[in-house]
Amino acid sequence: xxxxxxxxxxxxxxxxxxxxxxxxxxxxxxxxxxxxxxxxxxxxxxxxxxxxxxxxxxxxxxxxxxxxxxxxxxxxxxxxxxxxxxxxxxxxxxxxxxxxxxxxxxxxxxxxxxxxxxxxxxxxxxxxxxxxxxxxxxxxxxxxxxxxxxxxxxxxxxxxxxxxxxxxxxxxxxxxxxxxxxxxxxxxxxxxxxxxxxxxxxxxxxxxxxxxxxxxxxxxxxxxxxxxxxxxxxxxxxxxxxxxxxxxxxxxxxxxxxxxxxxxxxxxxxxxxxxxxxxxxxxxxxxxxxxxxxxxxxxxxxxxxxxxxxx
Amino acid sequence: xxxxxxxxxxxxxxxxxxxxxxxxxxxxxxxxxxxxxxxxxxxxxxxxxxxxxxxxxxxxxxxxxxxxxxxxxxxxxxxxxxxxxxxxxxxxxxxxxxxxxxxxxxxxxxxxxxxxxxxxxxxxxxxxxxxxxxxxxxxxxxxxxxxxxxxxxxxxxxxxxxxxxxxxxxxxxxxxxxxxxxxxxxxxxxxxxxxxxxxxxxxxxxxxxxxxxxxxxxxxxxxxxxxxxxxxxxxxxxxxxxxxxxxxxxxxxxxxxxxxxxxxxxxxxxxxxxxxxxxxxxxxxxxxxxxxxxxxx
Amino acid sequence: xxxxxxxxxxxxxxxxxxxxxxxxxxxxxxxxxxxxxxxxxxxxxxxxxxxxxxxxxxxxxxxxxxxxxxxxxxxxxxxxxxxxxxxxxxxxxxxxxxxxxxxxxxxxxxxxxxxxxxxxxxxxxxxxxxxxxxxxxxxxxxxxxxxxxxxxxxxxxxxxxxxxxxxxxxxxxxxxxxxxxxxxxxxxxxxxxxxxxxxxxxxxxxxxxxxxxxxxxxxxxxxxxxxxxxxxxxxxxxxxxxxxxxxxxxxxxxxxxxxxxxxxxxxxxxxxxxxxxxxxxxxxxxxxxxxxxxxxxxxxxxxxxxxxxxxxxxxxxxxxxxxxxxxxxxxxxxxxxxxxxxxxxxxxxxxxxxxx
Numbered sequence: 001x002x003x004x005x006x007x008x009x010x011x012x013x014x015x016x017x018x019x020x021x022x023x024x025x026x027x028x029x030x031x032x033x034x035x036x037x038x039x040x041x042x043x044x045x046x047x048x049x050x051x052x053x054x055x056x057x058x059x060x061x062x063x064x065x066x067x068x069x070x071x072x073x074x075x076x077x078x079x080x081x082x083x084x085x086x087x088x089x090x091x092x093x094x095x096x097x098x099x100x101x102x103x104x105x106x107x108x109x110x111x112x113x114x115x116x117x118x119x120x121x122x123x124x125x126x127x128x129x130x131x132x133x134x135x136x137x138x139x140x141x142x143x144x145x146x147x148x149x150x151x152x153x154x155x156x157x158x159x160x161x162x163x164x165x166x167x168x169x170x171x172x173x174x175x176x177x178x179x180x181x182x183x184x185x186x187x188x189x190x191x192x193x194x195x196x197x198x199x200x201x202x203x204x205x206x207x208x209x210x211x212x213x214x215x216x217x218x219x220x221x222x223x224x225x226x227x228x229x230x231x232x233x234x235x236x237x238x239x240x241x242x243x244x245x246x247x248x249x250x251x252x253x254x255x256x257x258x259x260x261x262x263x264x265x266x267x268x269x270x271x272x273x274x275x276x277x278x279x280x281x282x283x284x285x286x287x288x289x290x291x292x293x294x295x296x297x298x299x300x301x302x303x304x305x306x307x308x309x310x311x
Numbered sequence: 312x313x314x315x316x317x318x319x320x321x322x323x324x325x326x327x328x329x330x331x332x333x334x335x336x337x338x339x340x341x342x343x344x345x346x347x348x349x350x351x352x353x354x355x356x357x358x359x360x361x362x363x364x365x366x367x368x369x370x371x372x373x374x375x376x377x378x379x380x381x382x383x384x385x386x387x388x389x390x391x392x393x394x395x396x397x398x399x400x401x402x403x404x405x406x407x408x409x410x411x412x413x414x415x416x417x418x419x420x421x422x423x424x425x426x427x428x429x430x431x432x433x434x435x436x437x438x439x440x441x442x443x444x445x446x447x448x449x450x451x452x453x454x455x456x457x458x459x460x461x462x463x464x465x466x467x468x469x470x471x472x473x474x475x476x477x478x479x480x481x482x483x484x485x486x487x488x489x490x491x492x493x494x495x496x497x498x499x500x501x502x503x504x505x506x507x508x509x510x511x512x513x514x515x516x517x518x519x520x521x522x523x524x525x526x527x528x529x530x531x532x533x534x535x536x537x538x539x540x541x542x543x544x545x546x547x548x549x550x551x552x553x554x555x556x557x558x559x560x561x562x563x564x565x566x567x568x569x570x571x572x573x574x575x576x577x578x579x580x581x582x583x584x585x586x587x588x589x590x591x592x593x594x595x596x597x598x599x600x601x602x603x604x605x606x607x608x
Numbered sequence: 609x610x611x612x613x614x615x616x617x618x619x620x621x622x623x624x625x626x627x628x629x630x631x632x633x634x635x636x637x638x639x640x641x642x643x644x645x646x647x648x649x650x651x652x653x654x655x656x657x658x659x660x661x662x663x664x665x666x667x668x669x670x671x672x673x674x675x676x677x678x679x680x681x682x683x684x685x686x687x688x689x690x691x692x693x694x695x696x697x698x699x700x701x702x703x704x705x706x707x708x709x710x711x712x713x714x715x716x717x718x719x720x721x722x723x724x725x726x727x728x729x730x731x732x733x734x735x736x737x738x739x740x741x742x743x744x745x746x747x748x749x750x751x752x753x754x755x756x757x758x759x760x761x762x763x764x765x766x767x768x769x770x771x772x773x774x775x776x777x778x779x780x781x782x783x784x785x786x787x788x789x790x791x792x793x794x795x796x797x798x799x800x801x802x803x804x805x806x807x808x809x810x811x812x813x814x815x816x817x818x819x820x821x822x823x824x825x826x827x828x829x830x831x832x833x834x835x836x837x838x839x840x841x842x843x844x845x846x847x848x849x850x851x852x853x854x855x856x857x858x859x860x861x862x863x864x865x866x867x868x869x870x871x872x873x874x875x876x877x878x879x880x881x882x883x884x885x886x887x888x889x890x891x892x893x894x895x896x897x898x899x900x901x902x903x904x905x906x907x908x909x910x911x912x913x914x915x916x917x918x919x920x921x922x923x924x925x926x927x928x929x930x931x932x933x934x935x936x937x938x939x940x941x942x943x944x945x946x947x948x949x950x951x952x953x954x955x956x957x958x959x960x961x962x963x964x
Contacts, residue, residue: 034427038435041420045438048481052453053445059453107358110351124359126586129539130579131362136545137561138575139365145572146368153368184365187358204706207673208764210693211700212720212771222719226710245446248545252561262448269452269550285449296444 056289059282072283082264082284089244089261090291092175096182097239103183104190104239105232111191112198125195128188135185136248143181143253147172173254181249186239193238197231230305237299241292261288366576373573385573395574398559401472405555406541408476410534413487416480418530421491422518426504439488442481447546454478458551472553475544482547483540487533494529498522539582622650622807623684623774625670630679632665632831639665640676641831650805652798653836654822656815658854662831663811664779670809671777672696683774699768699806700777704784706764707752713739713763714748720771738766741800758789765797769804776801778810782817794821815855819843827851845958847882852960858892859932861954863961865889870961873926875954884963892962895935897955900924902944906951910944920944924952 063069075082107124114120146153149169157163171177201224209219247262254260258267261284268281376382389395417439424432442450461469468474500522507517523530545557556578564571625647632640639662647653655663668674670681672693681689688696707716717735718726726734739745742762752760761781768776778797782790798821801808812818818825819839826836827850835847846852863872865886870879872891879885900910900922911923911931920941922934932952944950 034423035431037423038420038428038431041416041435042438044416045441045481047457048454048477049438049441049445049450052450052457054453055456056449056453103358103361106354110354110358113347113351120355122587126583127362129536129586130582133536133539133543133582134579136543137557137564138543138579141560141564141568141572141575142365142369144568145372146365150372151368152371153364184362187362202705204702204704205708207671207693208700208702208706208708208767209719210673211671211696211698211777212767213694213697213723214719215694218723222722223708223710227708241443241446245448247446247448248549248557251549252545252564262446265448265452266546266550269455281452285452288446288449289444292446293444 053289056282056285059279060286062279064278072277072279073286075277075280076283076287081258082261082280085259085261085264086287088175088259092178092182092260093240093243095179096186096243097236099179099183100186100190100239100243101194101232101236104187105194105235107187108191108195108198112195112201124191128191130188132185132188132192134188135182135246137252139181139184139249140252143172143177143184147177147180173256178250178253181253182243182246185246185249186243189242190235190239193235194231197228201227230302234299234302237295237302241295241299244295245288245292366579369572369576373569373576375569385567385569386577388567389570389573389577392563392570394554395556395559395563395570398554398556401554402542402544402556404473405476405479406538408473409479409483409541410537412476413480413483413533413537414530417484417487417491417533418523418526419518421488421495422500422504422522425495425500436488436492439484443485447482447544448550450478450481451547451550454547455551472548472555475548475551475553475555476541478547479537479541479544482544483533483537486536486540490533490536491526491529494526494532498525500525535585535588538585542578542582622648622805624649624682625775625807625809626680626682627666627670628680628682630666630669630676630681632662632669632674632676638831640669640679643679643828643831643833645826645833645836647807647809650807652801652808652810652821652823654810654812654818654825655828656812656818656825656855657828659813661828663813663828665831666828667777667779667809667811670775671698671700673700697771697773698775698777699771699773700779701761701764701768701781703780704757704761707760707767709752712749712751713744713755713766716752716763717767717770719767724771734770735766738770739763741769742766742796756789757785758793761785761793762796765800769800769806773806776806776808778808780812783812783814790817797821819855827854829854845880846960847880849882849960849962852880852892852962857895857933857935859895859898860890860962861893861926861930861932862928863889863891865961870959872959873952873954875956877954877956878958880958880960883959883961885961887963889961889963891954892960893932893954894957894959895921895933897957897959898932898934899953899955900934900936900944900950901953902942902948903951904949906949908950908952910946910948910950912946913941913944915941924950926952 060072061068061070063071076086077083111121111124143151145151147169148154151169154169172181205223205227206219209223214222245262247266250260250263251266254263258264265281265284265288268284373385374381374383376384420435424435458474461474463469503521503525504517507521508514512521542556544555545561548555549558549561556574560571560574560578563574625645627643627645630640630643631638641662643662643666645653645666655666657663665674669676672688672691676689679689680687683696707713708719711719714732714735717738718731721731721734736745736748739748742765744759744762744766747755747759747763752763755763761784764781781797782794785793794817810818810821819842822839824836825839825842827834827842829850835842835851837845837847842851843856846855852858861872863870865871865879865884865888868879868885869876870883870889870891871877872893877891877893883889900908907927909925911925913920913922915921915938918938920936920938922936922941922944924932924934926932934952
C-alpha cells in the first residue's frame with residue numbers, strides 16, 4: 001500500500017512535456033493524478049483515525065443495537081460519579097497547567113538567557129524532550145520511589161529529620177499528589193512549547209526600548225509582555241489538554257476508584273458491561289473529544305495571533 | 312507577512328531538534344545584572360531539582376541492597392525476567408514497524424504535497440495534527456471494535472501485538488510531521504525535484520535519493536520521537552491487553568517494585584541518550600546553515 | 609513630506625562626541641584596541657570595515673548597549689562612559705526588525721515620548737510629524753509586519769529621532785534592504801540629518817555607502833582605526849596598506865620603487881606616505897588611473913569589456929599575464945572589444961605600493 005504512494009504518479013506524456021517547457025507552470029499543474037498520490041495517506045488515516053472517532057461519536061448517540069438515543073450523553077450530566085470525574089479532571093488540568101506554565105516558563109527564561117549553544121541549553125532541551133513523554137507508568141513509579149511509603153524522601157523525612165510530614169504516603173494518591181506528579185511532565189512540555197517564543201524576542205527590541213529611555217520593566221510591560229502573552233496563553237491551553245488527556249500516569253498510580261474522566265473511560269472498557277450502559281464509555285470519550293477540541297480551537301486562534309508578530 | 316502558512320496548531324507538536332540551536336534573542340551582548348543572575352540560578356536549581364529528584368529517587372530505590380547497602384541486583388534480575396524480555400522485544404519490534412510505516416506514509420506524502428499539490432499542504436498538516444485533539448484513551452475506545460474485527464478475521468496477524476504499530480503511527484504523526492516539516496521548509500524541495508527530474512530521475516529516485524538525504528535531520532528526529540513514544544506507550548496496549556514494555560513494567564511493579572523501577576530508569580536513560588544524539592546530529596546541520604544565512608558581525 | 613516642522617528644525621544643534629582610547633575584549637578577542645575619534649558637532653561620521661573589525665562594538669559602546677573595558681566616551685564634553693543606555697538620550701536605528709511588532713508605526717514612534725510622560729495628544733502629534741518627515745504619514749496605523757523592509761527602517765528612523773536625541777546612531781540600517789531602496793533611503797537619511805544638524809555615527813561594511821554619506825569616513829580593522837578622513841582624501845590618499853586595499857577597486861601591478869616614486873608600466877608615479885619605498889613592489893593603482901589605448905603593437909589584450917551606463921570597465925591581460933582592470937568613460941572605450949590589442953599606461957597620480 002505504501003509502495004503505491006511512490007508508484008502511483010506515473011507521468012502521462014503530456015505532463016512530462018509540460019515539465020520540460022517551464023518549471024513554474026508545471027509546478028502548479030492541477031491534474032487529478034497529483035491528488036491520487038495522497039490517497040494512501042488519507043486512506044490510512046480514515047481507517048485508524050477517522051473511523052475510530054466516528055465509532056465513538058456514533059456509539060455515543062446509539063444504544064447497543066444501533067437505535068439512536070440521547071441516554072448515553074445524558075449520563076454525562078446526571079450520573080454524579082461521571083460529573084465528579086469530569087470536574088476533578090478539569091480542576092486537576094487547570095491546576096497543573098498553571099503550575100507547569102509558571103515553572104516551565106521560568107525555566108525557559110533561565111535557559112533562554114544562557115549561551116545560545118551552551119551545554120545547559122542542550123541538556124535541558126534533550127531532557128525535556130524525554131521527560132515530556134515520561135508520563136505514564138514510569139513516572140508513577142518514580143514518584144513512588146521518591147514519595148511512596150518506602151520512598152527516598154519519605155524515609156529521609158521520617159528517619160533522618162524525624163519529621164512526621166509525609167509519613168502517611170497516601171497523599172500521593174490524592175489531589176495534591178496528582179498535581180505534583182502531573183506538573184512533572186507539564187514543566188518540560190512548557191519548556192519545549194514556550195522556548196521558541198522566548199527565543200523569538202529580539203535583542204534589538206530590548207536595545208531599542210533601552211535607547212528610547214525604557215527600563216527593563218518598561219520593556220517587559222510594553223513590549224516583551226504583550227508579545228509573549230498569546231504564546232503563554234496558548235501554552236497554558238495546550239498544557240490543559242495534555243493533563244486532561246493523560247491516562248497512563250493516573251492509571252498506574254491509582255488502584256482504587258476512577259476519580260478522573262480518563263480513568264472512567266478505562267474502567268468502562270475493562271469492567272463488566274451493564275445492560276443499557278454499553279455505550280456510556282463512548283459518550284464519555286465523546287465528552288472528552290468535545291472539551292479537548294474546544295480548547296484546541298481556542299488555542300489555534302490564539303496561536304494565529306502569536307505567529308503574526310514573531311517571524 | 313512571512314509567518315508560516317502552516318496551521319497555528321503546529322506549535323502544539325514542537326520540533327525538538329529545531330530547538331537545539333537558536334537565533335540570537337534577548338540576552339545577547341550585555342552582562343546580566345547580579346539580581347538577574349541569582350534569579351536565574353535559583354530557578355535552575357529549583358526546577359531542575361524538582362525534575363531531578365524523582366530520577367535520583369529511582370536510582371536510589373533501584374540500587375537498594377540488604378541492610379542499607381547498595382546493589383545492582385535489580386538490574387541483574389531485570390535481564391533474567393522473561394515477561395520483561397518479552398515486553399521489550401515486542402515493543403522494539405513495534406518501534407521498528409512504527410518508524411518504517413511512519414516514514415513510508417509521511418515522507419512521500421509530505422514531499423508530494425510540497426512539490427506537486429501545495430494546496431493540500433494544510434489538509435495534510437491538519438490531519439497530522441488531529442491526533443492532538445483525540446486523546447489516546449479516546450482513540451482506544453473507537454479502535455477497540457476495529458481490533459476485535461482484525462483479531463477475528465485476519466488470523467494470527469490480526470491478533471498480534473505488532474498491530475499496535477498501526478495506532479502508534481497515528482499517535483506519533485503530530486511530532487513526526489513537525490520534525491520533517493521543519494527540515495522540508497529549510498530546503499527548496501520543489502526546485503530540487505525539478506532539477507532531479509530534469510536530469511532524468513523518476514519520482515521514487517527523486518524522493519528517496521535526492522530529497523530524503525536533505526531532510527535526514529528531520530527524519531532522524533521524527534524516528535527517535537516515534538521510538539520514544541512506542542517504548543513509553545501504555546494506555547492502548549494495556550487496554551487492548553497486549554504485553555508491551557510498559558505493561559510488563561506495570562505488572563512487575565506489583566510483584567517486585569525494585570526491578571520495575573530499575574527498568575524504568577534504564578528506559579529513560581536510553582531515550583535520553585537517543586535524544587542527545589539527535590540534538591547533536593540535527594542541531595549541527597542547522598548551525599551550518601545559519602552561518603551561511605547570517606554572517607556574524 | 610519635505611517640509612520639516614519648526615519643532616524638528618529648531619533642534620538643529622549637534623553636540624561633539626569624543627572616543628578616548630577605548631578598549632574592549634571579548635574573551636581573547638580584542639574588539640576595540642585603543643580607538644580614539646573626535647566627532648565635531650553636527651558631523652556625519654561613517655565607520656567602515658570588514659565584519660568583526662570593531663565598528664559595531666564602537667557604536668554599541670556609544671549607545672550604552674555594550675561596555676568598554678578601558679577608555680572614555682565624552683558627549684558635549686561630559687563623560688558618559690558609565691551612564692546606562694536609557695539615560696543617554698541617543699537615537700539608534702538597528703540593522704532590521706527592531707520595530708516592536710505589537711505596536712503600529714505611530715505607537716512605535718511615540719514609544720520614547722510615552723516613556724517620557726508626554727501626554728497622549730502631544731505624542732500623537734509629534735509621532736505623526738516624524739512619520740511625515742520620513743514620508744510615511746499614510747502608514748501610521750500599520751503594524752510592522754504589514755510594511756516593507758524599507759518602510760520599517762524609515763519608521764525606525766522616525767522613532768529614533770522622535771525623542772530629539774543628542775546623537776543619532778545608525779547600525780547598518782540599510783544592509784537588509786535591496787539595492788534600489790538602499791540607495792534611495794541613504795540619500796533621504798543624509799538629507800534629514802543635514803536638515804536637523806544632528807551628530808551622527810553610521811556603521812557599515814558597504815564602502816560605497818560610507819563614501820557617499822559620510823562627512824568623514826573612518827576605516828577600522830582589527831579593533832583599530834586605520835584612517836579617518838574625508839571620502840576623497842581616503843580614496844585618493846590612503847595612509848595605510850589596509851585602507852589602500854580595502855577602499856575602492858585596486859589593481860596590483862608589479863613595479864620598482866626608488867626615491868619616493870615607483871616605476872610601473874613604464875611610467876614614473878609618486879608614492880604615498882607609508883608605502884613600501886624601495887625595490888620590487890606592487891603598485892596599487894585605481895582602475896580610473898589606468899589608460900588603455902587600442903594599438904596594433906600594444907602587447908596587451910582586452911579580455912572582457914563591461915558597460916556600466918556612462919562608464920566602461922575593461923579587463924586587460926598584460927604581456928606577463930597580469931590581469932588589470934581599467935575604467936574609462938564610455939566614449940573613451942570606443943570600440944574596445946575582447947581580443948583588441950592595446951597599450952596600457954598609468955596616470956601620474958600618487959599611488960600606494962606594497963612589498964608583497
